[in-house]
Amino acid sequence: MDAHVGWLFRNDRTPASRYAPDLPADRDVRTVPRASSxxxxxxxxxxxxxxWLISGSWVSALTALLWAGLVRLALLHHVTWRGNSLCHVIGERPxxxxxxxxxxxxxxxxLLSFGESRHTLHRADPTCARHGVDRGQLDPSAAVIRFFERLSWVWDVRCPTPDRLAARHA
Structure with missing residues (x-):
């Protein structure tokens, strides 16, 4: 339970200055908490x-708020939290x-988490931009990163090499 949602109710903040010192220095990253509300x-x-714009009715506006707003957020959060809980209990450890x-x-x-539930490579090589590295493993988040790299929106992306993977295989 703690890994799923319990951590939300604790006040032990992980110091970014220790684990990701570049983040507090990034202006864009500092803007997100200020704009969160x-x-x-x-x-x-x-x-x-x-x-409202599509149908012009309150019923449709509230239905859209329910399904495209609240239900979507609940599913997003629970898939993310499942990664934190289930991916530490069951599954493969390659x-x-x-x-x-x-x-x-x-x-x-x-499949539901955009490839992010391939947790072992993420933990074995946290700077790697791809987690689904074995044959047949889809990794949509890596495809998005690759697309952003082509647009020059991201750079210095660390992709897995055969040597890096071989050094981390179980």
Missing amino acids: ALRVLILALPFAAG FRTRGHDRATNLWPLA
Whole structure:
């Protein structure tokens, strides 16, 4: 339970200055917490407005708010939290992680999580931009990163090489 939602109710913040010192220095990353209240309103207001604009009725606006707003957010959060809980209990461990780390790959959840539930490579090589590296493993998030790289929106992307993978295989 703690891995699924319990961590939300604790106040032990992980210091970014220790684990990701480049993030507090990034202006764009600092902007997100300051804009979070407005973003929360926006992600619910947009479905409501779309429902209203498409049909012109309150019923459609509220239906859009419910399904494209609240239900979508609930599913998104629970798929993410399932990655934190189930991917440490069941699944395959094709890559070596630290001794106490029980991260696994859970392919059914990877389908819902855009590939992010391939947790072992993420833990074995956290700077790697791709987690689904074995044959037949779809990794939509890596495809998005690759697309952004082609547009020059991201750079210095670390992709897995055969040597890096071989060094981390279990």
